[in-house]
Amino acid sequence: MTDISPEQIRYLNQIKRHVYIVRTARIFILFGFLILWELAADTGIIDSFIFSSPSKIVRCFREMVSDHTIFFHIWTTLYETIISFLLVTAFSILAAVLLWSSVKLSEILDPYLVVLNSLPKSALAPLLIVWLGANSKTIIVAGMSVAIFGSILNLYTEFKTVDPEKIKLIYTLHGTKRHALTKVILPGSVPAIISNMKVNIGLCLVGVIIGEFLAARNGLGYLIIYSSQVFKMDWLLMSILLLCIMAMGLYALISLAEKWYLKRNNSGIR
Amino acid sequence: MEPVLELSNVNYAYHTMDGETKALNDISFSVAPGEFVAFVGPSGCGKSTLLSILSGLLKTETGQIRVNGKDLKDSTTNIGYMLQHDHLFEWRTIYHNVLLGLEIQHMLTARTRAKAEELLELYGLKPFADSRPSELSGGMRQRAALIRTLVLEPDILLLDEPFSALDYQTRLSVGDDIGQIIRNAHKTALLVTHDLSEAVSLADRVIILTKRPASVARIVPITFSLEDDTPMHRRDAPEFKTYFNLIWKELNKND
Numbered sequence: 001m002t003d004i005s006p007e008q009i010r011y012l013n014q015i016k017r018h019v020y021i022v023r024t025a026r027i028f029i030l031f032g033f034l035i036l037w038e039l040a041a042d043t044g045i046i047d048s049f050i051f052s053s054p055s056k057i058v059r060c061f062r063e064m065v066s067d068h069t070i071f072f073h074i075w076t077t078l079y080e081t082i083i084s085f086l087l088v089t090a091f092s093i094l095a096a097v098l099l100w101s102s103v104k105l106s107e108i109l110d111p112y113l114v115v116l117n118s119l120p121k122s123a124l125a126p127l128l129i130v131w132l133g134a135n136s137k138t139i140i141v142a143g144m145s146v147a148i149f150g151s152i153l154n155l156y157t158e159f160k161t162v163d164p165e166k167i168k169l170i171y172t173l174h175g176t177k178r179h180a181l182t183k184v185i186l187p188g189s190v191p192a193i194i195s196n197m198k199v200n201i202g203l204c205l206v207g208v209i210i211g212e213f214l215a216a217r218n219g220l221g222y223l224i225i226y227s228s229q230v231f232k233m234d235w236l237l238m239s240i241l242l243l244c245i246m247a248m249g250l251y252a253l254i255s256l257a258e259k260w261y262l263k264r265n266n267s268g269i270r
Numbered sequence: 271m272e273p274v275l276e277l278s279n280v281n282y283a284y285h286t287m288d289g290e291t292k293a294l295n296d297i298s299f300s301v302a303p304g305e306f307v308a309f310v311g312p313s314g315c316g317k318s319t320l321l322s323i324l325s326g327l328l329k330t331e332t333g334q335i336r337v338n339g340k341d342l343k344d345s346t347t348n349i350g351y352m353l354q355h356d357h358l359f360e361w362r363t364i365y366h367n368v369l370l371g372l373e374i375q376h377m378l379t380a381r382t383r384a385k386a387e388e389l390l391e392l393y394g395l396k397p398f399a400d401s402r403p404s405e406l407s408g409g410m411r412q413r414a415a416l417i418r419t420l421v422l423e424p425d426i427l428l429l430d431e432p433f434s435a436l437d438y439q440t441r442l443s444v445g446d447d448i449g450q451i452i453r454n455a456h457k458t459a460l461l462v463t464h465d466l467s468e469a470v471s472l473a474d475r476v477i478i479l480t481k482r483p484a485s486v487a488r489i490v491p492i493t494f495s496l497e498d499d500t501p502m503h504r505r506d507a508p509e510f511k512t513y514f515n516l517i518w519k520e521l522n523k524n525d
Contacts (some may be wrong), residue, residue: 072516106516172351173325173371183370187361265361265402 012033033125052233057241060234074242076219077208081137081250084143085204088151089197091144096155097181106156117149134215140213143257147203151196159185194258201250220246272339273300274347274458275324275426280333282319283483292483293319297333299477299486301426301458306449308461308469310517311479311487317462322426322483324460325351337426350424354431356415358403364414365390365399371422383422389417393451408436415474416448420455427452427459433468441465445472446501466521470513471501478520490522 004012034054041053042047048056064070099106125142132138162185170180212221220239227235282294282320293316301307308316322328324335326342326349337345339470368386372378390396393413403411412432419427432448449472452459463469468474470492478487492513496503504510 163357165353165355166359168327169353169357170374172325172353173418174372179374183374184359187359190361269369 014170049231050233052237056234057238061238064238069262073218073220073223073239074246076136076216077212077221077243078246080139080208080211080219081143081201081205081246084140084208085147085197085201085250087140088144088147088200088204089193092148092151092155092196092200093193095152096159096208099152099156100159100179100185101181113149113153117153121146121207125210125214128211129215136216139208139211139219143204143207146202146207146210150203151200153194154199155189155193158189158196162188187213191258194254194261198251198254198258201254202247205243205247205250237270272303272307273369274303274338275301275460276336278334278336280323280330280335282316282323282328282331284319286499290393294323295483297364297484297486303458304456306453306459306461306474308463308473310463310466310469310476310480310521311484312481312521313464315479316484317479318430321351321430321460321462324426325349327351331344331443339436347426348422348424349426349428350419351428352419352430353413353416355435356403356411358411359416360403363402364395364406367403367414368421369505370524371418371515372390375422377422385423385523386417386421389421389444407440409440409447412436412444413448416451420451420457425458427457429459429461431463432461434464442470449501466514466517467505469511470510470517471504476513476517478517490517490520 037046037051038054041048041056061070083120096181099109124145125138127139128138128145132141166184166188167180170184175183208219209221209224212219213225216222220243223239224236227233227239277300278298280294280297281292283290283292295322299307311317319328323330325344330342334460335342337347340346359370362370364444365386368390369378369383372382372386387396387399390399393416395410395414395417398406398410398414403414406414415432431450433445436444459467461472461487473492476490476492478485478490479485490513494504494507494509496507
């Protein structure tokens with residue numbers, strides 16, 4: 001690249017400027033908000049007992065880091081979310097395969113799935129506590145309950161929309177329905193399965209927090225409910241912040257897996 | 271010579287809630303080994319149904335189909351089927367797409383792998399063995415699909431408008447190309463097409479079907495007195511036009 005026309009340089013500069021503006025604005029909003037919040041709390045415009053302040057939240061986080069309690073809470077929520085996410089992924093793929101393999105079964109179960117999917121899952125949590133006890137089993141099941149029915153329906157729909165001609169090809173090669181599943185449906189649905197996972201990880205976190213609200217003695221959900229009851233607003237806001245970071249991190253992890261898959265499959269291994 | 275394929279009084283109908291649609295009506299014909307037969311007929315007349323029945327995807331209601339003297343159900347003759355679209359899987363390389371049939375039939379051995387590589391080499395796809403289907407042109411994809419069928423060593427090839435998804439120019443060259451490949455491999459082939467010039471340039475015999483329900487309207491043997499009988503030369507020969515018009519008239523007579 002030795003000769004770049006002035007028009008091309010102008011175009012590149014335009015793009016650079018755009019990226020720069022977007023980035024600066026993002027950082028500006030974050031810091032602007034934090035500074036305003038801190039100032040308003042310091043000068044007494046807002047009551048820092050109710051609204052807390054960034055410095056108080058940081059101090060509170062430091063304290064909990066030094067006595068290690070925060071790691072325990074983060075780990076509990078993280079572990080419950082990941083377990084329920086893995087179970088949802090495995091179960092929903094399995095269930096979608098079963099539904100796909102039998103038209104009769106899928107037609108019979110369709111109304112039940114639709115009802116369960118539209119039911120507000122938080123209503124199930126008290127029931128789960130009675131049935132399973134106030135322990136992490138309940139919380140994992142609560143996490144699953146939010147994601148699983150939608151996930152099954154999505155994957156099943158995805159499986160059904162696979163080009164029937166591709167399945168016909170399998171039969172012309174004297175394959176069976178099992179071959180259609182393993183050679184066409186599953187490998188062809190990997191992108192759909194991954195984007196389904198992206199939705200599920202967020203939903204599982206929602207379910208786990210609902211579960212922890214009601215039936216936990218640790219975890220970020222517990223911390224939120226407990227701190228609101230004893231009016232420790234620093235704790236509450238810190239927990240919400242940590243939840244934001246955790247949700248972002250988990251989502252980013254799956255996006256990374258997706259990128260890895262796309263790269264492996266589109267660049268042609270030579 | 272004993273016919274490799276023999277149909278007598280074959281009937282077929284599709285059933286839906288709205289009623290019954292008859293697709294094939296009393297079809298009878300036979301095909302000699304190594305023969306290239308083309309089927310032409312009005313669109314939607316049941317040409318593809320016929321191939322689906324021969325490949326075993328659909329079961330006949332009445333009538334008899336004999337392959338190498340045996341009933342189709344009991345036949346061990348290997349029948350290959352090539353569809354209109356290549357349906358190469360994007361998540362597999364060209365090489366692994368070609369092996370799909372072998373995988374399914376549990377025939378993946380060192381010998382069959384070598385055979386697949388040999389066919390890729392023969393048809394100029396060797397440099398693309400590790401490419402994804404989207405990196406290939408339409409004609410190359412269709413050739414890869416043909417290799418996927420040929421590597422199973424079929425005795426009879428069923429071709430369901432295999433060139434119709436290609437643009438006109440590619441279609442001519444790929445049609446000629448694949449026609450030659452099949453002829454040189456001495457395969458018995460049944461081609462369904464709506465392109466009359468394709469039928470005349472490739473086939474030994476053209477079977478004209480009536481509109482739905484399809485029955486055999488006329489069978490036209492095609493012979494060219496050419497030294498080098500290739501589809502390309504056929505198009506230039508004087509007989510080409512005669513056959514074309516003959517079939518064209520027959521098709522329109524049935525309207």
